[in-house]
Amino acid sequence: MPNSFSVSGSRQEGISVLALDGFLDAHTAPAFEEAIEKEVSAGHNRIVVDCARLAYISSAGLGVFMTFIEEVREAGGDIKICAVIPKVGQVFEILGFNSLFEIVGDIPQAVARFAHSRAEGG
């Protein structure tokens, strides 16, 4: 049986919050990719990915982040990651994602980081 995965989106203070749930692997990465694609093509370039319920992430799942990060940043936005469980965080670290992405504790912090960068004029 394939691992289950779902992504649900919401908008908070003009920021898109995508909550991931389950196993993000090669099977399920396309669903996540489509979810981000949808946000980006709607002009929503400020994205928070909530990993609180993300149990596993594979390289293909990380690839989705890489696929959009440049496009989003060029448009003046960012993808911020929050609420990562240690097992997932370890993968982020091994593959060097910690230095490429801002990873914070929870959604409010992530949203606040956007407010912060906007205040700075970023």
Added chain:
Amino acid sequence: MASGFDVSRLESLLESAKLLQSTLDRSQILKHLLRSVMGRVLARRGLLAIRNSQGTFEIELARGLPSLAARSPYNEASARAAGVEHVFPIATSGEPAGYLGIGGLAAALAPEESDFIQALLGMASSVVSNAEAHLLLDQRLQELRALLDLGRGLAATLDPDEVARLVGLTLAGRWAVSKYAVIAARDPHPPVDRRKGLDLKPFEEIKARLQSLDGGVRDPALLGAVNAPEGALLLPIRSKEELIGVIACGPRPRGMAYREADIEFGSGLAAQASVALENAWHFRDTLARQQLEKELELAAGIQRDLFPKKLPPLAGLDIAARNRQARQVGGDYFDVLPFSSLDSTAPHLLCVADVSGKGISAALLMSTIQATLRSLLRRESSLLEIAGLGNELIHACTPPNKYATAFLCGVDPATGACRYVNCGHNAAVLLRSGGRVEMLDGPGLALGLFPRRTCAEQSFQLNDGDILAIYTDGVSEAQNRNDEEFEVDRLAACLREFHSEPAASIVGRVFDAIDSFAGDAPQFDDITLMIVKRSNAGTTAVLGS
């Protein structure tokens, strides 16, 4: 050296040793080291740089040094410029595993503190190296997981574009690259082209250039030739010897290079991609073939309906015909059609035709001929006119390499008077009751070859006991395993042997003779035979193949 240590230093060393033994968590060890040293000598600034997998030094921890970012390359000069005053190698001997720097000390660094720090770092060096090895192990493990994960994902898809997507995502994630491309092609499938931020040249253009390469490609000249940026990595996708695609990964972040281990991993991934692409294409081929077979079956059904199910019974004539196709759809055609009156004593047209080529295109032309004949017969009773107009029509509505040979014979059942035109067709065999064979050839080229008609009308009388055999070259050129042909002589012999039997029976005898002659040799061409006898009874038959 140890003589300079006081108790508190020994305690500190012991505490560190315990911690170093108890954990393999690299970041904990490093933090502990920096904390211990900074705490020990009351330094406000601290720095830890560690040798990374590329063999260069990278800043791991920086405290009170805002100009030095973690993960940036380390060099002693810029560290000192930033406020680091003392630099210690993390080593017992030889190449250090890293450096620890401190600055902003509350007091000058006493020699014994310096000794303590060196002892601590010496003790830690092997653990740091181990932790580094541990990190590499983690990375290898992650690679294995990625391969396994990708393998599972690929097994679940039969879509070439989806394969490219998964491969692209996996590599982008593995190497943290935001620019990549996966392109592949195999005729007759549409090219696979998934690209993010890389303007790689089309696969067909770069295929020749990459054909002979193996493993990963980092050569700047070659990267430039395919329009990939410097620092990128190309991984050929091979199926057996053939290059079927290429994966391109853009430069890694922070100037990291692609190492041999990365190329190994990438090559393994490319191999998986190759199998998955081949599977997906093969699946498409099978689907297409099934679709084509379905269409052929449909076409064959339509064509079967074009053949007369029953020949019209003509007074005083015994007519039988049979067609057997080499493929599902063929290019032979026969028919018996009234010129104008449906009356069984009225003149009728006997027709056997052979369209160039085989398969669907031949079948289409065959149906054109049939429609042409049927529409012309209502208005024209002259064979020459029919042949001429048929020629013009076929010439006008088909490409020059499409044509049809035809034998058209008008027969008057009442008298047995026949006229015929032979448009490039095999000469019909007329076996006279006395056993003499007449070959009904004639001037005339195939219909549709030239805009002008070239045939001429000729006539003969069909008498009682005569047998007329009109056939296509599938009869005379039927081959056996020795590449010998059936030829007209065998047909004539067959007609002679069974001349007393009804037309339907003679058709069967000839087909039997062809089959026993051909043996297990495959049938290459459609076989069509029409037998006409004059008889008082007058029967006609179409025999199933």
